[in-house]
Amino acid sequence: MEYKDYYKIMGVQRDASQDDIKRAYRKLARKYHPDVSKEADAEERFKELGEAYEVLKDPQKRQAYDQLGRDWKHGQQFRPPPDWASGFDFSGGGFTQADASQFSDFFESLFGGFRSDYSTHRGGFRARGEDLHARLRISLEEAYHGTTREVSLNLPADSDHGSRRQQQRTLKVRVPKGIKRGQRIRLAGEGGRGFGAGAPPGDLYLEVDFEPHHLFxxxxxxxxxxxxxxxxxxxxxxxxxxxxxxxxxxxxxxxxxxxxxxxxxxxxxxxxxxxxxxxxxxxxxxxxxxxxxxxxxxxxxxxxxxxxxxxxxxxxx
The missing domain is CATH 2.60.260.20 (Urease metallochaperone UreE, N-terminal domain)
Structure with missing residues (x-):
């Protein structure tokens, strides 16, 4: 079984931040998505990207992978030692057995048995849309009493051809009573569009900030x-x-x-x-x-x- 260098697949350094990894995946997934890419190896590259991102986006999986693979190079014959994952908890995410065929034997040997956001579906590809983030400024009175309001936001949106542009959207947001500065409001399904037919969209997270007040x-x-x-x-x-x-x-x-x-x-x-x-x-x-x-x-x-x-x-x- 060959060792896979997920950092090389993603095109990032081993000390890359989580934001760097997310940006790299977003860019490459648009480039190699089989529905829009003209690259000859798009299907295989998209699978590799999904597998690499599954590991590197998760702090627990990434830490375990880093500990295991610091002395290995891409393509070398590899076999994980017994109990290599002792001390790590991967229960927060993984993939179901029905979706396991997308990932390599290398991934299976390390993280098999867990659920993933990426799957194959009747020969097509599905990937959950990315989560989007924006800032919502409210008054202290709105934070104190709670409110429901319409907000207009400029959010990134992907076209059918994979290009990205800014799109203004008007959304109804419920601000809970007593929300604090820095807390986030989750709008389920209002994030980026999914890859592939029937793929679920991501979520939109609004980080709350307070407008300056003349008294308080x-x-x-x-x-x-x-x-x-x-x-x-x-x-x-x-x-x-x-x-x-x-x-x-x-x-x-x-x-x-x-x-x-x-x-x-x-x-x-x-x-x-x-x-x-x-x-x-x-x-x-x-x-x-x-x-x-x-x-x-x-x-x-x-x-x-x-x-x-x-x-x-x-x-x-």
Whole structure:
């Protein structure tokens, strides 16, 4: 049995990233797909590509293959040692026995018995379409309440002849309540078209990002807000109205609060199994002394409350 160098088949280096491998497969699969290719060896090359990609796209299979094959060259006689796959878990994917005829004896000896996304079907070829990825920007209010909206996206699309172009598509997207930045929304079947008659399409994954907000900032499920307070509210304490994504709430400002003091409104962040909080940072704002009465009030305050905010800056003797 001959050893197969899957990296050579894919035309990538052994340290290629997963994105590099995906791009290489996408390019070569379009080139050698038997339905569109005029290459004499298109059928055989397409089979090899499917087999190589089956291994290299899967981190577990790739790690095991790398460990096994670092000292082998393409075409050399090969036999895997007993228990070579000990310590690896290939249960996340493989191929069914009905589809096994597409892959080589080399693949069978390593990964036989698992299901694959690639199959032969009555003499034709079928390959699941690629998964597509895009970014979806939503408001914090939409993340808080959840929503359903139509979005227009420019997504790659393959023609019947294998060429690729950008195509604008309008899709209805349900945004779940409490979704966080960086989470993905899966739209099943909205990815790239499959190869071959009856082949299933891939999925579309939308990574969520938040639009800038004029009041709030978000980290994880927590919401942050700066709230201005008057000097007497900070000094004497007060109950003030504070905006949240769920509406205004009353919040107590403790007496003696300083600028930068943080207060927590529990479960007023993004909802979820463990709802986030809203963190309120107090900012003391000084009223301008633009009238005679205001200047006299400040003068009386200075005489009644001796206070030197720079006392801690004095050099110790």
């Amino acid at each position: 900032q978000c980290e994880g499920q927590d919401i942050f807000l700066n709230v201005p307070v008057a000097p007497w509210e900070a000094a004497l304490g007060a109950e003030i109205s504070v905006p949240t994504l769920g509406g205004e709430v009353d919040m107590k400002v403790p007496p003696g609060s300083q600028s930068g003091h943080k207060l927590r409104l529990k479960k007023r962040g993004l909802p979820g199994n463990l709802a986030g909080d809203q963190i309120v940072t107090l900012r003391i704002e000084t009223p301008p002394a633009v009238t005679k009465a205001a200047r006299e009030a400040y003068q009386h305050l200075a005489e009644a409350v001796p206070f030197n905010p720079r006392e801690r800056l004095a050099t110790s003797k």
